[in-house]
Amino acid sequence: MFLPVFRSGPCLLAALLLATPCAFAHGPEHPLPPAVPADDPVSGFVEAFDKAVAAGLPADIAVPGDVHRPRRDVAAAQLVVQDALNIEVDIPGMPAGRMYRGLFGGREAAITRIGTQVDISVPVRDGVDVTGYTAGSPDVLRERVRNPDAPAAGRRPVPRPRDESHVMPGWPFDMDPPLSSEPASLGRGVRAIEDPLAYSPHFFVLIHDDLDARPLHIHSVFAAWWLTELARKILPAENIRMSYRYRIPGVTDMPYGYPEALDNWHETVKAYAELYGLAHGKTYKHKYLLMSRDRPMTDAFGVAFEGGNEAMASTEGRVNIVAHEFGHTLGAEHGLAERRYEGWWWCVTNMATGTDDLIGDCHRFSYDNARRIRSYLRHGPDPEVLAERSFSMILN
Ligand SMILES: [Zn+2]
Structure with a gap:
């Protein structure tokens, strides 16, 4: 041709x-x-x-x-x-x-x-x-x-976990999830809450006041490459929107760096969405991430509600931190990450954990996590999975 x-x-x-x-x-x-x-x-x-x-x-x-x-x-x-x-x-x-x-x-x-x-x-x-x-x-x-932990030339690498994020089970809607003891209603429960065609995937990155407000820089480093994979391979039929916001009083000046930071971010986003008429709490397709200079929680570069709508990440994390945390909100899991051989070197996919710095990052989602993300965006969060997880907070 x-x-x-x-x-x-x-x-x-x-x-x-x-x-x-x-x-x-x-x-x-x-x-x-x-x-x-x-x-x-x-x-x-x-x-x-x-x-x-x-x-x-x-x-x-x-x-x-x-x-x-x-x-x-x-x-x-x-x-x-x-x-x-x-x-x-x-x-x-x-x-x-x-x-x-x-x-x-x-x-x-x-x-x-x-x-x-x-x-x-x-x-x-x-x-x-x-x-x-x-x-x-x-x-x-x-x-x-x-990546901050990449070894300087001639120096021994300092092992640092690939992922130090916290994950907590989350529910993207304003109402409680359907009871997991009613398996027959699980799938229908989510569909009854939201028409899957009503909304398109929309990612919001809110840049904290403690960072220079350079949205294009944050986009080009932390987002452009995984959005390309999302649009090309995972969701080719969807229109995807990526919005950057900064210097919003009461939102991007939120204190963070403590155990309840993600809960407070959830409340902050809720108030912000109400003020601006956004669909927060009505759809699982709109995700809100606070990008800050320092760690959102004392021991984590990133934190997210698994299957929920909110996440937080630090620019001090790896360049895949935004892909990783948004990945959690879209149902991707650590356990489904892959190790791949990319021509000259081994690499691990976006949701990987571990401390081996001699392995590179593939800057891709694994096959299984891509499938999880596709399924999440078509059918919504899996209430059964979230109910199971709500008994224990998953670390890393
Ligand atoms: Zn993680």
Whole structure:
């Protein structure tokens, strides 16, 4: 099958070097995400990205030269945008952002296009690399975010648990769960509470006041890559929304770092949702995570209501901490995590626990946890499982 591929290499280079408008004679133009007026000359990477994506996917886009890379490294200078994803990224003060899946320098990448920005997130063995471009600016932002416990070169790694989160059984609705002693009514009980088609998956990340409010940074490091997997492989038929909020008095200034922090977060979210008319307590598809600088509980980088709607995570945790905690709220479990061999190294999936730092992170959900998440979002939480667990709090 012939797929039109947009190759902007020489043309973009000329535009960059000579600062001249570059004529593109490819394919039909579709007005795609906002930002740049159609008659604007292609003057930088973001503009070239919009033009290429509008001309049709997949698209190859030449990346402006990098002095740190050898010239022969051609693959490193290419962004291939493969698919548009059914994800909307919502950051206050910016038009709705879109996400794409692609290859950056030959490696799998999650691409976020929002406002004046293109951010490219590439998960690696021990962290995430983010490359950011701004419309109208020649500057390139490069961030190599590594898990805090990754060993420094030449140093012995210090073992630290992969997951130090607390999990508590949770129920996403305002009313009590159906009694587990009535097995016949279990499935119907949840469906009676919510029409599975009434809501779409919506994740809220509320950024605590003790962090710099850089929602796109948090998105690109902690969320973009697992959202890509969610949209591509786990929930291809759903429209997924990711919202970031910050500096909300009474919400993002909440004290934390004590055993009841998650319960208080639940009450805080409830009040916030009432104030803004959000569907909290009416659906299992809306999840609320507080992202803070320090640990939400004294001994945990993350905490979540298993199958519930609220979670908390610290930016001091691993870069998969948000995937892990949202995973708990979607019914994923530690016990269903996998160890995989990824070409050159072993890695473990997002819900894994353990202390072996010589094993990398796969930045994927295991097959079984993907299935759990899909089932949760189609049918709701399993009251039987939650009732069983409510007898004992699960640690880690
Ligand atoms: Zn956990």
